[in-house]
Amino acid sequence: MSATIRADASDETAALLHRCAGGDRAAFRLLYDRWGSRLYGIALRITRQPALAADALHDAFLQIWQQVHRFDPDRGGPDAWMVGMVRYRALDIVRRQAREIPGYEPEEREDESPDALARLVSTTEGAALHRCLKELEEERRRLVVMAFVDGLSHSELAVQLSMPLGTVKSWIRRSLTQLRGCLAS
Amino acid sequence: MSGEQDRDLLAAEYVLGSLEGDERREAERLLAADPAFARSVLTWQQRLTPLAAHAAPAAPPADLWRRIERDIAPAATVAILPSRRRVRFWQATTAGALAIAASLAAFMVLRQPEQTRVALLAPLAGGPPVLMAMVARGDGLVVRPTASIAVPTDKDLELWALPQGETKPRSLGVLPPSGRQLTAQLAPGTQLMVSLEPKGGSPTGQPTGPVLYGGWLTNIEVPRG
Numbered sequence: 001m002s003a004t005i006r007a008d009a010s011d012e013t014a015a016l017l018h019r020c021a022g023g024d025r026a027a028f029r030l031l032y033d034r035w036g037s038r039l040y041g042i043a044l045r046i047t048r049q050p051a052l053a054a055d056a057l058h059d060a061f062l063q064i065w066q067q068v069h070r071f072d073p074d075r076g077g078p079d080a081w082m083v084g085m086v087r088y089r090a091l092d093i094v095r096r097q098a099r100e101i102p103g104y105e106p107e108e109r110e111d112e113s114p115d116a117l118a119r120l121v122s123t124t125e126g127a128a129l130h131r132c133l134k135e136l137e138e139e140r141r142r143l144v145v146m147a148f149v150d151g152l153s154h155s156e157l158a159v160q161l162s163m164p165l166g167t168v169k170s171w172i173r174r175s176l177t178q179l180r181g182c183l184a185s
Numbered sequence: 186m187s188g189e190q191d192r193d194l195l196a197a198e199y200v201l202g203s204l205e206g207d208e209r210r211e212a213e214r215l216l217a218a219d220p221a222f223a224r225s226v227l228t229w230q231q232r233l234t235p236l237a238a239h240a241a242p243a244a245p246p247a248d249l250w251r252r253i254e255r256d257i258a259p260a261a262t263v264a265i266l267p268s269r270r271r272v273r274f275w276q277a278t279t280a281g282a283l284a285i286a287a288s289l290a291a292f293m294v295l296r297q298p299e300q301t302r303v304a305l306l307a308p309l310a311g312g313p314p315v316l317m318a319m320v321a322r323g324d325g326l327v328v329r330p331t332a333s334i335a336v337p338t339d340k341d342l343e344l345w346a347l348p349q350g351e352t353k354p355r356s357l358g359v360l361p362p363s364g365r366q367l368t369a370q371l372a373p374g375t376q377l378m379v380s381l382e383p384k385g386g387s388p389t390g391q392p393t394g395p396v397l398y399g400g401w402l403t404n405i406e407v408p409r410g
């Protein structure tokens with residue numbers, strides 16, 4: 001049932017994006033109301049500073065407004081498009097800042113949080129990804145999740161987890177290859 | 186086969202966000218230059234986006250909507266903003282970008298027939314567009330900056346067109362930071378790119394420096410009257 005709700009939400013987002021492409025500012029405001037906290041949460045995890053997260057969200061929404069005519073539902077869902085906007089912006093900000101790693105403590109066992117899990121499995125794609133992630137060894141799954149959610153680079157992950165850089169890279173590549181195979185099946 | 190697999194993994198790592206340095210730049214270059222790579226990125230985005238659910242939603246600062254609203258303000262409001270805001274290297278001032286985009290939009294409404302093609306060229310690394318290109322009278326292309334662009338004195342920007350389905354871009358010549366008009370037949374769906382090249386342009390006929398900005402030509406219907 002919740003999958004249906006999420007699918008409806010995606011349809012609603014697609015409809016709002018379509019209205020934005022026609023210059024409808026009221027639709028843009030609705031889009032911000034629907035997506036603002038979710039995207040801000042994503043940016044905050046990556047930048048870890050409210051001011052930088054606010055910059056990322058600001059830039060993402062400007063880009064959404066300016067490039068909404070390029071959104072093509074045939075090339076991907078509205079959720080991936082919206083999330084991509086804020087993630088690449090936030091990653092760009094942190095990669096440029098060459099942030100300091102010491103002192104940063106990622107949330108422990110984040111993929112076990114019941115809320116996160118409920119949100120993750122609430123879509124068909126999410127449920128499939130969850131199933132395939134469970135097939136990875138725990139340490140490797142953790143690498144993938146930390147890279148995506150916390151925006152940690154290969155070398156940051158190596159420092160964070162006290163692992164050689166080469167190991168981090170090969171584990172990530174192997175995990176992604178395994179995910180690709182599992183998701184295709 | 187293994188080359189394709191490698192590229193697909195690079196796309197996966199790009200979406201995952203773990204790339205840095207040269208590998209990240211290479212992925213950004215491919216994203217603009219290689220349609221197959223761009224498709225891989227879209228596929229991986231679709232696959233991995235559910236992971237974003239791990240980030241708990243949080244209320245953005247209360248004044249953020251006002252900032253966004255102000256920066257998408259219509260031309261009349263934005264155009265009078267001073268354009269001397271500090272410009273970081275390679276970065277656009279959003280207000281300037283919007284002012285020029287809005288004034289070009291006004292120009293299109295007044296002068297153009299019902300349909301034209303435009304492209305917004307944005308930094309591949311993300312951020313607001315810094316150049317706008319518009320097809321005028323069939324085979325004319327007008328390219329204008331929508332923000333100040335700083336180019337090192339020993340370098341030039343070069344404009345490239347990559348028609349849909351092709352893999353090698355063709356040069357449209359050196360692009361001064363102030364923009365240019367040129368003659369070129371460009372179909373909708375053509376990708377426009379700007380790379381950083383040695384003075385005088387690429388010596389090889391293909392981009393040799395990093396591709397900085399990119400965007401697609403899109404048909405725009407302009408209502409009349």
